[in-house]
Amino acid sequence: MHELNLQNRRRYAITAWFYDILDYPWELQYRKWRPGLLHDVQGEVLEAGVGTGRNLPYYPSKSKVTALDFSAAMLRKASKRSSRASCSVRFLQEDASRMASLSSSQFDWVVAFFLCCVLPEQLQAQALSEFARVLKPGARFRLLEMKYSADPGIRKRQDFFAPFVAKVYGAGFNRNTLAHVEDSPDLEVTGTRYLKHDTYLLIDGRRKG
Numbered sequence: 242m243h244e245l246n247l248q249n250r251r252r253y254a255i256t257a258w259f260y261d262i263l264d265y266p267w268e269l270q271y272r273k274w275r276p277g278l279l280h281d282v283q284g285e286v287l288e289a290g291v292g293t294g295r296n297l298p299y300y301p302s303k304s305k306v307t308a309l310d311f312s313a314a315m316l317r318k319a320s321k322r323s324s325r326a327s328c329s330v331r332f333l334q335e336d337a338s339r340m341a342s343l344s345s346s347q348f349d350w351v352v353a354f355f356l357c358c359v360l361p362e363q364l365q366a367q368a369l370s371e372f373a374r375v376l377k378p379g380a381r382f383r384l385l386e387m388k389y390s391a392d393p394g395i396r397k398r399q400d401f402f403a404p405f406v407a408k409v410y411g412a413g414f415n416r417n418t419l420a421h422v423e424d425s426p427d428l429e430v431t432g433t434r435y436l437k438h439d440t441y442l443l444i445d446g447r448r449k450g
């Protein structure tokens with residue numbers, strides 16, 4: 242595993258214990274978005290960076306979700322939360338930028354919320370190429386990421402929180418995920434929209450072919 246990923250995995254071994262408490266103020270917003278962002282996610286689904294399983298209760302009951310995370314501690318939390326899921330869920334401890342244990346062209350969907358803002362910039366292309374590899378041709382993906390705002394007032398608040406976000410979550414507002422997706426030879430962006438201000442970016446797309 243890449244050294245930067247190893248650092249992040251070590252970080253989440255600790256962060257997992259208080260993740261839901263720390264994230265609660267933001268989750269009050271996210272929980273309003275999650276049902277609407279997952280209602281059409283069906284079939285064989287890979288959720289990459291499942292975290293404590295906040296999305297799991299919202300997948301349609303016929304979905305078959307593979308919940309992937311590299312942190313065993315986060316997966317344990319997600320496993321508890323999966324009792325509230327109506328779909329079937331299996332858990333997989335795996336690095337999203339490698340996914341060595343997953344065979345190609347097996348998923349109808351890849352979902353990743355707030356994963357790419359944790360992934361180091363230099364591993365984004367590799368992770369996206371793995372997303373493309375495990376998706377069936379033409380199958381869809383949905384990414385939700387946070388990014389720096391062009392609004393000076395919002396940016397000031399983000400700059401205030403950035404050291405905390407980096408230390409606790411290993412995350413940053415400075416990732417160029419959309420550009421990496423657009424550069425990917427195997428993925429195609431089908432739509433983007435902001436869920437709030439110009440900071441929470443939803444990226445919809447599909448695997449070419």
Ligand SMILES: C[S@@+](CC[C@H](N)C(=O)[O-])C[C@H]1O[C@@H](n2cnc3c(N)ncnc32)[C@H](O)[C@@H]1O
Pocket residue numbers: 246249253289290291292293294295296309310311312315335336337338353354355356359360410412
């Ligand atoms: C900020 S949390 C987001 C959790 C969840 N997706 C949500 O919406 O609440 C990021 C998650 O991605 C996981 N993660 C970060 N880098 C990863 C990687 N390279 N491979 C697999 N999981 C990773 C972390 O362990 C953590 O659980």
